[in-house]
Amino acid sequence: MINDTILVVIAASAIAYGTPLLFAALGELLAERSGVLNLGVEGMMLMGAVSGFWAVQTVGGPGWMVLLIAVLVAALVAAATALIHAVLTISLRASQIVSGLALTIFAGASGLSSYVGHVASLGGQPARHEFAAIDVLGFKALPVIGPILFHQNALTYLSWALVAVTLFYLYRTRPGLHLRAVGESPATADAMGVNVTAYRYVHVMLGGALAGIGGAFFSLAITPGWLDGMTSGAGWIAIALVIFAFWRPELALVGAYLFGAFSSLAFTLQARQVHLPPEVFSSLPYLMTIVVLVLVSTGWARQRLGAPAALGVPYVREER
């Protein structure tokens, strides 16, 4: 059966592993398009992962409803985490780099997410509900594209819709135009009557919400359960993805699945008894992130297509 060949298996699981990266990268992309770099993605993802899993274990009701509530909880909690960064960098003009790092230390693997996990004793609990792959229209058995496109879970399909919505929003709506203006030239946007502060707050928090959903994908779909630091660097890879995607949603989709493939390669090859130390496979996504970043930083890509001009710069009306 062609659907069991290694390439199809890797491609199908690349999409599964790429989905949390896609959510987080789309979120970071929106925040960066407004001119705010948020290095706290890893922390926000972990907050989403722990709070989403907590909701699944606590809320009663039919499975689909519990999962829906869990995703909403994860998004809200991570958006609240992002609010800290927004207040510090937008209103209080703190360094975006240091504030983002602080957010990751605060919420990260040995921070609040771990604390919440311990207080609610979530570690080691089996998940009551999880996102399972859906056989869409019974197309799962189709050769090659069946397992890749028609046998994913609901969140993956949501992420595809989200790419389309983000594209439409950025390039075909007035708020999207304003958002791009705020990221490129906040002074101009301000003169146009766009509320720069409000746009930045909203998009940083939106970025947090998406990172939270990405985190919940780990605790509700990839490895249902809770483990300290379970996202293991996915948040940082998502930040690299935004650079790799030249701040464009459709390229973020491509990049997310590329990195998803590196992660899935590790698991698939190990399962197929390829004899190499597991650390070689596990370090693949991190090493490839470096390689890809070097490639997009040099040569033809040097023009830095797409980086918002005001990225990282606080906007103060009196001091421009």
Place this chain on the structure above:
Amino acid sequence: MIRIERRLTEARWLVPAVPAGSLVAAAVLSGIILLLTGHDPIGTWARLLDRGFFADGAMSATFVTATPLLLTGLAAAAAFRMQTWNIGAEGQLYLGAVGASGAGIALRDQSPVLIIPAMVIAGILTGAVWAAIPGVLRAYTRTNEIITSLMLNYVAGLLMTYLIFDSQSYWRDLSTFTARVFPQGKYLSDAANWPSFRLAGLAIPLGLVLGIVAAAVLWLLYARTRFGFEARVIGDSRAAAHYAGIRTRRKIVAVMALSGALAGVGGASEIGDFRHVLDPRGLQQASFGYSGIVVAALARLNPFAVVVVAVLLGGLSNAGFSLQGATFPAGLVGTLQGLILFCALAGELLVHYRIRLRRPAIIPPATEAAGAGVA
């Protein structure tokens, strides 16, 4: 109405007041988190301070924890001062530990006079080389060093795990049956144990002394030498430095290597002062590299302030390790560090800006209407 006005000069009295105030504010905020999660904040804080600073032998244990924090804090300060964001101190510390324990194992039959300097040098070299990778990529291919240095932290952690758990490497103990079943590193000989100095009843580990010397050297380097001056110019304006003929690329690599070397000594001190074996799990749980960022930021990148802050945060970490359990959940120390950093960042606003509370001026309705008419 609240107005924020830029101060013409930094408010000097606020420079020490802001970090001190941040610690207090973070204590209050963490108290709220403790209350919300059903813990007694005052009791928890009392135990934290007792275990960190006041109990018998607490201060000596705190110095041991403060040593790697001091060195990773200096590593962050050295790089951040030039606006080069090395957040790979975590991985550079691991590599320093690998290098130092390797040197210690190789020279196990030698005298301490030879082993200890060799461990320090090995830590410096391995840490510097590991940090030079993102440095070279930043300097010559303009690759974002934040992400590359961070990715290398994960790779370094996996490398350590590989050396002890998944290979028959030089670092792994394979001498007994139990050691082959339950992997662990080779313990160093007693001659490789770093000495500690007695001072007023406290044990000061050698690593802490090295760290204080390094802080002084770093201060001299940045305040009194051409190298430091050029690094500061690059930090303030890379373009200006370039036009002034400063070789910015070499300087970036050099500063990254310097930063990595400091973190590497931190790793060496963990082996020499404390663990005496390459322990991947223990080192990864401690996350000294990330805490170093908090230390450097709270010290506002001043090397001498780094020493003080490292001891303060070292006390908290030390208490956190020894108290960890049901009544003192893991994760509290990181939460606390994050809160301290948030408060320090917010306080930074006060150093540069003046906040005025002012009632909006009352404008007579007639004038306002006239003004609107003109506009």
